[in-house]
Amino acid sequence: MRFDKFLQPESFRSALEILTKDSKSVILGGTTFLRLSDKKYSTGIDLSNLGLDYIKENNNQIEIGAYTHLRTIEIDPVINKYFGNLIPKSLENLIGIQFRNNATIGGAIFGRLGFTEIITALLVLDCELEFEENGLVPFSEFISNWNIKRDILKKIIIKKEKGNCSYHMLRNSNADFAILSVAVSNFDNIKIAVGTRPSIAKLSEKASQIINSDNNNIDEAANMVAEEFKFGKDLRAEGKYRKMIAPVLVKRALLEVLK
Amino acid sequence: MKLKLNINNRFYNTNIDGDESLLDVLRNIGFKSVKKGCDTGTCGVCSVLINGKPTLSCQFLAARAPGHKILTVEGLGKKADKIVDVIVNEGADQCGYCGPALVLTTYAMKKELKNPTIEKINHYLAGNLCRCSGYEGQLRGIKKYMGVK
Numbered sequence: 001m002r003f004d005k006f007l008q009p010e011s012f013r014s015a016l017e018i019l020t021k022d023s024k025s026v027i028l029g030g031t032t033f034l035r036l037s038d039k040k041y042s043t044g045i046d047l048s049n050l051g052l053d054y055i056k057e058n059n060n061q062i063e064i065g066a067y068t069h070l071r072t073i074e075i076d077p078v079i080n081k082y083f084g085n086l087i088p089k090s091l092e093n094l095i096g097i098q099f100r101n102n103a104t105i106g107g108a109i110f111g112r113l114g115f116t117e118i119i120t121a122l123l124v125l126d127c128e129l130e131f132e133e134n135g136l137v138p139f140s141e142f143i144s145n146w147n148i149k150r151d152i153l154k155k156i157i158i159k160k161e162k163g164n165c166s167y168h169m170l171r172n173s174n175a176d177f178a179i180l181s182v183a184v185s186n187f188d189n190i191k192i193a194v195g196t197r198p199s200i201a202k203l204s205e206k207a208s209q210i211i212n213s214d215n216n217n218i219d220e221a222a223n224m225v226a227e228e229f230k231f232g233k234d235l236r237a238e239g240k241y242r243k244m245i246a247p248v249l250v251k252r253a254l255l256e257v258l259k
Numbered sequence: 260m261k262l263k264l265n266i267n268n269r270f271y272n273t274n275i276d277g278d279e280s281l282l283d284v285l286r287n288i289g290f291k292s293v294k295k296g297c298d299t300g301t302c303g304v305c306s307v308l309i310n311g312k313p314t315l316s317c318q319f320l321a322a323r324a325p326g327h328k329i330l331t332v333e334g335l336g337k338k339a340d341k342i343v344d345v346i347v348n349e350g351a352d353q354c355g356y357c358g359p360a361l362v363l364t365t366y367a368m369k370k371e372l373k374n375p376t377i378e379k380i381n382h383y384l385a386g387n388l389c390r391c392s393g394y395e396g397q398l399r400g401i402k403k404y405m406g407v408k
Contacts, residue, residue, distance in 0.1 A: 004277070006277025006278065028320070030318065031320055032315075035280075035300075035317075044277060044320075046322070046323060092382070095385075095386055097385070097386055098303055098306045098313040098314055098386045101309075101313060102315055175385045175386060
């Protein structure tokens with residue numbers, strides 16, 4: 001990644017103006033993955049001065065600023081208090097601590113990259129994103145359609161809920177990207193998300209219906225995941241392998257949340 | 260653009276491009292302990308402490324560095340010697356390329372981990388790759404430094 005100008009706007013409005021007027025400008029997150037690309041931008045827009053590095057707990061929700069580092073989230077006591085260890089587990093094996101001390105949650109989400117495990121975890125929570133232009137957008141909607149491309153992600157809002165969550169993944173070696181990631185939550189009903197297929201994580205519809213109709217249908221629901229999702233090939237694993245592993249991880253996660 | 264950087268508690272004035280990494284800027288100033296390895300955020304040899312936290316300087320934009328405290332192994336002084344000694348005593352210094360980053364990360368780990376265990380140490384150091392694969396020796400030494408049996 002290269003850019004000619006580095007700007008630090010003093011307000012979200014002025015940042016958005018630069019972003020929308022100049023199609024070759026880019027919002028800088030942790031610049032971890034962005035930096036690996038060969039793209040040349042006109043302007044790098046840095047939001048460090050806009051106070052986006054925070055985790056706040058309100059009565060009903062947790063708010064995470066878009067510039068909060070992944071490592072900060074991983075070890076934050078508020079985050080660790082809710083949702084079991086769903087969120088920390090989806091972060092703790094990403095490369096190393098030095099990487100997670102720089103990578104931001106906003107960058108991880110806005111990039112909508114297939115290997116981003118935190119997306120798998122957030123999909124099973126009641127989660128919204130707040131943008132400068134588009135306002136509040138449900139997380140699952142942002143992930144499943146690509147309408148929002150030029151906007152500023154300000155914060156992630158997670159509703160506090162009572163229930164069990166579970167996160168499982170498989171990777172070839174510690175600190176590598178995962179081959180497969182599975183998140184399951186059990187609040188009012190059970191939600192199942194499968195990620196790194198290697199395309200972006202998605203919520204299950206059919207398998208969730210099966211398990212929500214009868215909580216004893218664990219095997220049936222787990223096997224449905226293999227049919228419901230498309231599993232592809234990359235340098236880490238074949239699609240066939242992913243397809244075989246997915247039901248195993250989903251079954252483990254379902255057994256945990258239904259304990 | 261002109262920057263004033265706080266490196267090892269001393270201020271340095273420098274002129275950089277907006278998209279330059281902190282790694283390149285530090286090496287240009289003369290902090291050669293900060294190594295350029297993979298330059299893709301994977302190997303950890305470029306790690307420095309930013310406000311006490313281990314951070315990959317290859318991924319950190321230098322333009323964002325003003326206002327932060329940057330610590331390289333040169334700035335650790337005698338505190339580094341203690342860590343180097345436990346590693347050397349286990350014969351685990353080998354080529355030394357990953358050494359400065361490992362020493363810095365170990366220093367930060369000692370401050371951060373309240374109840375260190377072997378699992379926690381391994382997890383904390385997972386981002387420090389050693390091309391000589393001298394992990395066992397390093398771990399033996401670092402366990403002693405951390406007071407873990």
